[in-house]
Amino acid sequence: MKFNKYTLAFFHTLFFTGCIPSLVHKSENRTVPSAYKDSQDTTNIAKVKWKEYFNDPYLNLLIDTALKNNQDLNIVIQEINISQNEIRSRKGDYLPSIDIKASAGLDKMGRYTRLGSVDENLDIVPGKRFPQPFSDLLIAARASWEIDIWKKLRNARKAAMHRYLSSMEGRNFMVTQIIAEIANAYYELMALDNQLETLKKNIEIQQNALRIVKLEKEAAKVTELAVRKFEAEVLKNQSRQFDIMQKITETENRINFLIGRFPQPVLRHSETFIDLELDTIYAGIPSQLLDNRPDIKQAEQDLQAAKLDIKAAKANFYPSLKITGGIGYNAYNAQYFFSTPESILYYLAGDLVTPLINRNAIKAYYYSASARQIRAVYNYERTLLKAYVEVANQLANISNMQQSFNLKTQQVEALTRSIDISTTLFNSARADYMEVLMTQRDALDSKFELIETKKSQMNAKVNIYQALGGGWN
Incomplete structure (x- = not known):
């Protein structure tokens, strides 16, 4: 007999509900x-x-x-x-919490790190290596909501x-x-x-x-x-x-x-x-x-x-169930920042958390x-x-x-x-x-x-x- 993830979550909830102490x-x-x-x-x-x-x-x-x-x-x-x-x-x-995040930064990988060694084999433009240092520009609206x-x-x-x-x-x-x-x-x-x-x-x-x-x-x-x-x-x-x-x-x-x-x-x-x-x-x-x-x-x-x-x-x-999501623009170069849809960033996630140890x-x-x-x-x-x-x-x-x-x-x-x-x-x-x-x-x-x-x-x-x-x- 097979159980999907929703069935397991349901039985999990029933199990811990039964463990609630009586008053x-x-x-x-x-x-x-x-x-x-x-x-x-x-x-x-x-x-x-x-x-x-x-x-x-x-x-x-x-x-x-x-x-x-x-x-x-x-x-x-x-x-x-x-x-x-x-x-x-x-x-x-x-109520849902919504904010706007804007960030800018530089990042240079070491030559003998895992990502740095991978960069040797990546071409963004034919004949050019991965840019060093690597800049990161971001502006996005984020939301989180605990149901x-x-x-x-x-x-x-x-x-x-x-x-x-x-x-x-x-x-x-x-x-x-x-x-x-x-x-x-x-x-x-x-x-x-x-x-x-x-x-x-x-x-x-x-x-x-x-x-x-x-x-x-x-x-x-x-x-x-x-x-x-x-x-x-x-x-x-x-x-x-x-x-x-x-x-x-x-x-x-x-x-x-x-x-x-x-x-x-x-x-x-x-x-x-x-x-x-x-x-x-x-x-x-x-x-x-x-x-x-x-x-x-x-x-x-x-x-x-x-x-x-x-x-x-x-x-x-x-x-407890918490939903998070966001949408915005993300690029390593300012000239590509508002390129649509290439620079668009979005994500949506849901977390179901049940107390276990504490x-x-x-x-x-x-x-x-x-x-x-x-x-x-x-x-x-x-x-x-x-x-x-x-x-x-x-x-x-x-x-x-x-x-x-x-x-x-x-x-x-x-x-x-x-x-x-x-x-x-x-x-x-x-x-x-x-x-x-x-x-x-x-x-x-x-x-x-x-x-x-x-x-x-x-x-x-x-x-x-x-x-x-x-x-x-």
């Missing part, structure tokens, strides 16, 4: 709970644009500036351009496309992070301003109390110890002012860095901080995270790219592609789980902070009234000076805690917007 495939789990706290409302604040979600003009101006000037964001944009060029490069791999039989090159291009889309989602995710970071820093700045203003008012109260205690001491109603205690409390709070001022400076500079400018004052409406209202939060349903969260979409694009990488790696086990390297690449795909599955599932947990945490945080704020407001009101009561009792010798000091200290701490709670409330407003995937669109 353990893992699929991603996309299921999420049906609702947050049994709510089926699909209204979602992630669809609200950030300029509408944050209605503070100073804050919106800071965010808008950051989205134009932030260096980290601009770096990511350049990485997107790199990914886009990678797609172009991959597309060129499976993408197994879609290896196309899958590589598709993988590059998914990585480009992944970089786009990475940019969107960074936008949400920058918006959240600036908003949180802005509210922290407002909280520090309120703490500083509260501290100054408290220092005034304590200084008035100190003057009263000094008068009481002159009247021999209290000792020097009471005077020193009140004086120490005033000095402690005066020193505390500078700690807050330092934090204000650092927070302002953090905002300035995020928006890409050198340190300068940050405009804000701090006097309205405590009265800021927290609008009703609509979280929608968990399945909306798959469309709204850029990091989930980025992980999904990376997963799709990893799947295509496996297909491209698998194609390395199969034979299959371990191909297997290693194949296994690595599989491991990267499994890693991408785990990364996708982790990102999805993380997104759900972040939303659940922030929803609970908003509810708890609202109740805490209401109770702390009542606490501040009660302790503020107790300052006047304790001062009146002290003046009538019905309360000890330590009771006055402790009442003032408790009132100050409660006001600070109220400001911190309000800041936590506003941070929760920012964080739930980020957790739901708002801001980038």
Whole structure:
């Protein structure tokens, strides 16, 4: 039985196809709970644009500036351009490559070489030997094309496309992070301003109390110890002012860095901080995270790219077919260069190449592609789980902070009234000076805690917007 070359190539391909190692495939789990706290409302604040979600003009101006000037964001944009060029490069791999070659050279054979000895017996023109040195002139168009039989090159291009889309989602995710970071820093700045203003008012109260205690001491109603205690409390709070001022400076500079400018004052409406209202939060349903969260979409694009990488790696086990050809003019003398058809040069060839010896390297690449795909599955599932947990945490945080704020407001009101009561009792010798000091200290701490709670409330407003995937669109 006789086999022609095509039959042999066919059986050869079947043999090595059967030797492709099997892989353990893992699929991603996309299921999420049906609702947050049994709510089926699909209204979602992630669809609200950030300029509408944050209605503070100073804050919106800071965010808008950051989205134009932030260096980290601009770096990511350049990485997107790199990914886009990678797609172009991959597309060129499976298209024919055509170039033009022009060359000129001299060649002299040694007399006692094989070709040189043959020249003795060759006549180009009767009575003349082969010219020495021998010139060679060439101009030709050449083409080469690897036929993408197994879609290896196309899958590589598709993988590059998914990585480009992944970089786009990475940019969107960074936008949400920058918006959240600036908003949180802005509210922290407002909280520090309120703490500083509260501290100054408290220092005034304590200084008035100190003057009263000094008068009481002159009247021999209290000792020097009471005077020193009140004086120490005033000095402690005066020193505390500078700690807050330092934090204000650092927070302002953090905002300035995020928006890409050198340190300068940050405009804000701090006097309205405590009265800021927290609008009703609509979280929608968990399945909306798959469309709204850029990091989930980025992980999904990376997963799709990893799947295509496996297909491209698998194609390395199969034979590859490459076609080459060219046409042009070739002559040893310029006067004959464009003689047609005598000086015309053309060729056409096809190469069928199958890996035989170096299959371990191909297997290693194949296994690595599989491991990267499994890693991408785990990364996708982790990102999805993380997104759900972040939303659940922030929803609970908003509810708890609202109740805490209401109770702390009542606490501040009660302790503020107790300052006047304790001062009146002290003046009538019905309360000890330590009771006055402790009442003032408790009132100050409660006001600070109220400001911190309000800041936590506003941070929760920012964080739930980020957790739901708002801001980038």
